[in-house]
Amino acid sequence: MTTYRFAVSVMPKEGILDPQGRAVEGSLGHLGLDGVRDVRVGRRVELSVEAPDEAAARGTVERLAGELLANSLIERWWVEMVGPVGAPA
């Protein structure tokens, strides 16, 4: 078994109201910053998975992302592998 580390990114879908993003965008003026637009706030979840190979590990993470970490009605998500990769300590 090998341990794989993944990151799952979850973002509000296109067209879904994102009051957090709007609030952040509204605050930019207070920083004196111009030219920043279309702020969207999502979340990133990092986790380690023990599996026989990368494909199996990715399958587990994708299931977790689709069933729990994101609500597919309102959010889109994607999975990336992040290091380090190795045998469990």
Added chain:
Amino acid sequence: MVFPGSNCDRDALQAARLAGMDAQLLWHEDPDLRGSDLVILPGGFAYGDYLRAGALARFSPVMGAVHAHAERGGLVLGICNGFQVLTEAGLVPGALLRNASSRFEHRWVRLSVERRDTPFTQAVPAGVTLRLPIAHGEGCYFLPGPQLDELEARGGVLFRYAGPEGNPNGSARDVAGVINERGNVCGLMPHPERASEALLGSEDGMLLFRSLLESAAAVAAR
């Protein structure tokens, strides 16, 4: 039903008893529903609303029994956070987003009752609107347009924000509460249990509890 972080469970219990129900608190790790005819998922912040409101409560051990109860035609009412749990569990359609105002909204609203032929609304007199309080940060009802059309076409919208109080959270088509296709699972954002005695400012919420008592009794008598 009490989840870790529920905070309207005792209010719901009190309102249910006031309506004449033989009501008790269930814990989210209970193996079964102790023969209940009606299950109420109360308001609050189950699991701290971590991840998304209702997302973690959906995986509580008792939810298997709640699904089975709903599949048998048993009555389920989700109030506020309980509505969020029902959407996450797929027991009613839709999702509840952060309020369009970005603020936690707590105030009185007025609800139109779209149907009175359901176990949740049968005791509501014709033409009557309900005055109930809301208290939520994530109550903006969302369903993609075509699915919302379908929901409307089958009579799935049970309550709408109405009157001068208006739509407090930006919900699509003023939806405040929905009912599943079979007509035995309902979720709404306003709190009927907080409008259960004149002392609280309104008794309108009791119309829902009385409806449920009547329909549960009718089912039991069959």
